[in-house]
Amino acid sequence: MIPFNKPYLTGKEMHYIYDAVQSGKLSGNGKYTKKCQHFFETKYGFGKCLLTSSCTDALEMTALLMNIQPGDEVILPSYTFVSTANAFELRGASLVFCVSRNDHPGIDEEKIEALITSKTKAIVVVHYAGVACDMDKVMRIAHSHGVFVVEDAAQAIDSYYYSTDKGQQLPLGSIGNFATFSFHETKNIISGEGGMLVVNDERFYDRAEIIWEKGTNRSAFFKGEVDKYCWVDIGSSFLPSEVTAAFLWAQLEHIQEIQKRRLYLWNKYADQLDVHSSLALQPIIPIYSTNNAHIYYLVVSDLTLRDKLIRYLKDNNILSVFHYIGLEKSTYFASKYVGASLKECDKYSSKLVRLPLYYELEDEQLDYIVSKVNHFFDNIN
Amino acid sequence: MIPFNKPYLTGKEMHYIYDAVQSGKLSGNGKYTKKCQHFFETKYGFGKCLLTSSCTDALEMTALLMNIQPGDEVILPSYTFVSTANAFELRGASLVFCVSRNDHPGIDEEKIEALITSKTKAIVVVHYAGVACDMDKVMRIAHSHGVFVVEDAAQAIDSYYYSTDKGQQLPLGSIGNFATFSFHETKNIISGEGGMLVVNDERFYDRAEIIWEKGTNRSAFFKGEVDKYCWVDIGSSFLPSEVTAAFLWAQLEHIQEIQKRRLYLWNKYADQLDVHSSLALQPIIPIYSTNNAHIYYLVVSDLTLRDKLIRYLKDNNILSVFHYIGLEKSTYFASKYVGASLKECDKYSSKLVRLPLYYELEDEQLDYIVSKVNHFFDNIN
Numbered sequence: 001m002i003p004f005n006k007p008y009l010t011g012k013e014m015h016y017i018y019d020a021v022q023s024g025k026l027s028g029n030g031k032y033t034k035k036c037q038h039f040f041e042t043k044y045g046f047g048k049c050l051l052t053s054s055c056t057d058a059l060e061m062t063a064l065l066m067n068i069q070p071g072d073e074v075i076l077p078s079y080t081f082v083s084t085a086n087a088f089e090l091r092g093a094s095l096v097f098c099v100s101r102n103d104h105p106g107i108d109e110e111k112i113e114a115l116i117t118s119k120t121k122a123i124v125v126v127h128y129a130g131v132a133c134d135m136d137k138v139m140r141i142a143h144s145h146g147v148f149v150v151e152d153a154a155q156a157i158d159s160y161y162y163s164t165d166k167g168q169q170l171p172l173g174s175i176g177n178f179a180t181f182s183f184h185e186t187k188n189i190i191s192g193e194g195g196m197l198v199v200n201d202e203r204f205y206d207r208a209e210i211i212w213e214k215g216t217n218r219s220a221f222f223k224g225e226v227d228k229y230c231w232v233d234i235g236s237s238f239l240p241s242e243v244t245a246a247f248l249w250a251q252l253e254h255i256q257e258i259q260k261r262r263l264y265l266w267n268k269y270a271d272q273l274d275v276h277s278s279l280a281l282q283p284i285i286p287i288y289s290t291n292n293a294h295i296y297y298l299v300v301s302d303l304t305l306r307d308k309l310i311r312y313l314k315d316n317n318i319l320s321v322f323h324y325i326g327l328e329k330s331t332y333f334a335s336k337y338v339g340a341s342l343k344e345c346d347k348y349s350s351k352l353v354r355l356p357l358y359y360e361l362e363d364e365q366l367d368y369i370v371s372k373v374n375h376f377f378d379n380i381n
Numbered sequence: 382m383i384p385f386n387k388p389y390l391t392g393k394e395m396h397y398i399y400d401a402v403q404s405g406k407l408s409g410n411g412k413y414t415k416k417c418q419h420f421f422e423t424k425y426g427f428g429k430c431l432l433t434s435s436c437t438d439a440l441e442m443t444a445l446l447m448n449i450q451p452g453d454e455v456i457l458p459s460y461t462f463v464s465t466a467n468a469f470e471l472r473g474a475s476l477v478f479c480v481s482r483n484d485h486p487g488i489d490e491e492k493i494e495a496l497i498t499s500k501t502k503a504i505v506v507v508h509y510a511g512v513a514c515d516m517d518k519v520m521r522i523a524h525s526h527g528v529f530v531v532e533d534a535a536q537a538i539d540s541y542y543y544s545t546d547k548g549q550q551l552p553l554g555s556i557g558n559f560a561t562f563s564f565h566e567t568k569n570i571i572s573g574e575g576g577m578l579v580v581n582d583e584r585f586y587d588r589a590e591i592i593w594e595k596g597t598n599r600s601a602f603f604k605g606e607v608d609k610y611c612w613v614d615i616g617s618s619f620l621p622s623e624v625t626a627a628f629l630w631a632q633l634e635h636i637q638e639i640q641k642r643r644l645y646l647w648n649k650y651a652d653q654l655d656v657h658s659s660l661a662l663q664p665i666i667p668i669y670s671t672n673n674a675h676i677y678y679l680v681v682s683d684l685t686l687r688d689k690l691i692r693y694l695k696d697n698n699i700l701s702v703f704h705y706i707g708l709e710k711s712t713y714f715a716s717k718y719v720g721a722s723l724k725e726c727d728k729y730s731s732k733l734v735r736l737p738l739y740y741e742l743e744d745e746q747l748d749y750i751v752s753k754v755n756h757f758f759d760n761i762n
Binding site: 003006007008009013014017018020021024025026027028053054055056057060082083085086087089090184185186190191192193194214215216217228230231232233234235236237239240241242243244247325327330331332333 | 399408463566574611615616618
């Protein structure tokens with residue numbers, strides 16, 4: 001069976017974990033945590049980076065930092081992972097779901113402004129499949145209405161947006177007030193579970209560190225800035241152990257090689273899949289976005305055909321999977337939802353299918369998958 | 382320098398992490414998570430066990446499960462780690478701090494009932510240093526007032542309470558509606574950061590699993606109980622990766638040997654330290670509690686002498702550390718606090734000192750520490 005995803009080792013994971021144990025520091029915020037954070041701050045020019053136990057945790061930190069309260073509205077895509085919503089729901093926010101683009105599962109930037117009210121506190125965008133949202137548009141709306149922007153960059157490591165407004169290419173995660181990343185096993189760079197908060201807005205540097213360290217000024221204490229550390233704010237234990245950080249560091253050392261391989265595989269899918277667009281659409285990468293090869297997906301013409309394809313591939317020992325159900329239709333939220341019908345999101349819920357894509361996927365395996373997908377569509381009548 | 386604490390490997394940590402990678406599952410709720418949870422459920426007869434990223438996370442889960450809302454009161458010790466409070470503060474609870482016992486840093490069970498009001502939702506007790514609170518008293522109060530009991534058993538792995546009411550010895554963590562454990566690097570059994578929620582109250586089994594899995598019914602989906610999984614409740618990403626769980630499993634396999642060694646070291650301190658009780662008190666283990674040898678501490682006669690001892694030991698290459706500052710005096714809470722002065726807590730804040738105690742502490746090192754402590758007190762004049 002070719003799995004949809006497969007975690008991998010780059011080689012030095014165990015060595016670095018062993019080193020962390022030997023150094024006498026295995027809880028959070030040690031040597032490997034700092035190495036990983038420094039990597040992101042220097043390679044991508046992010047503001048303050050803080051590793052977290054998950055991207056969910058990082059999203060929750062943004063909600064605490066923005067002081068989200070009952071009554072505050074947060075605009076976010078409907079077609080996203082549950083944590084994008086839960087992080088704000090936990091603080092009592094009113095969730096305002098936005099539709100996806102017609103040509104891509106990302107949030108429809110043109111539909112955001114109409115959702116803004118005097119209660120809007122933040123716009124959360126998700127760079128689906130590592131493909132950039134049109135951030136110039138998003139940032140212009142945010143600035144003109146004085147609201148925060150959170151980039152949910154869970155899938156968007158090492159991807160870039162070309163900003164016309166700034167005349168330069170910007171790494172995803174460097175644009176909003178905050179950004180959040182995931183190192184879940186299905187991501188390009190992994191630590192099993194894991195995530196990171198990026199704070200680009202300097203006003204929040206100190207408080208972010210406090211919230212991360214269980215609401216204490218422990219970080220300031222270890223930097224010698226205060227005499228004793230104590231409880232100074234709300235917070236949680238958002239930081240991962242050095243076991244996790246050491247594992248992550250071994251992966252980050254190989255990011256270029258990993259990205260290169262994934263991109264090669266992605267392009268091979270794009271080149272070799274030969275399906276008429278009336279049956280299935282292949283992913284598009286807008287001109288302002290790079291491709292980090294996080295997901296290769298097809299948008300099949302209808303639900304029945306999509307489910308038939310998944311079954312056919314499974315019968316041929318290939319695991320392909322669908323993705324999100326629109327959050328406004330979920331058991332939890334359906335009865336609360338008062339907005340318009342989000343048809344574009346339904347399209348991706350019912351028609352999108354993701355093909356296997358991981359670092360160790362072999363060329364022969366990919367060729368086999370391509371041949372089966374092509375065969376499936378060739379034989380539709 | 383003899384550190385206060387030192388993480389250690391039992392031997393198979395890397396092997397199990399490697400195995401988790403090979404098995405193709407590195408995110409949470411895989412083989413090693415299940416092995417660890419099963420271990421606790423069978424060895425200690427706990428209800429449903431769910432590994433978490435930290436004990437903090439487990440405490441937050443209890444707050445969500447008990448539906449803690451603004452206006453609800455939660456009784457907890459003042460002399461405890463910040464997370465015992467933050468978990469409930471995050472949900473808007475009113476925190477009602479209780480004083481410590483005169484003979485021990487644990488909550489004074491006799492002072493709990495006077496703090497109960499019609500708004501009290503839960504009593505949170507902390508088994509400080511792994512020493513049991515007098516749970517018969519606590520459970521009787523809770524039952525007569527219809528409030529929940531959470532055992533913060535962060536330090537209390539493999540420790541027991543003799544219940545006169547039940548006529549039997551009960552593992553700590555098996556008594557309250559909920560219990561929470563920590564596997565932070567300073568604990569007896571470690572995974573760097575890490576924790577576990579125990580749900581003894583069966584009414585909460587299903588919801589606990591949902592909240593743990595980001596508010597989704599993913600667990601039910603994988604058990605084949607529902608067709609699709611979706612957002613059904615609030616929740617977070619509380620589950621640790623299989624990297625963490627595999628590490629923990631290697632430790633749990635050696636729990637008996639670890640506990641034996643720690644108890645040997647603890648008893649050696651108790652036997653060999655020779656300090657007059659007017660200068661420093663040694664820990665007491667109440668008759669109803671076993672000793673899991675989590676902490677060896679002294680309660681020195683005053684703050685000046687305590688700080689002098691810490692400095693003296695540091696000058697002799699021994700790291701000893703104080704512990705909590707009463708939470709009602711913290712920067713965050715002081716202005717909100719309306720209760721009585723908690724003098725017994727102040728006593729432990731200013732006079733308690735913890736001596737090095739870890740699995741790999743050598744006999745000669747302990748002998749050296751003992752000789753220095755004895756020497757220090759012999760030369761007080």
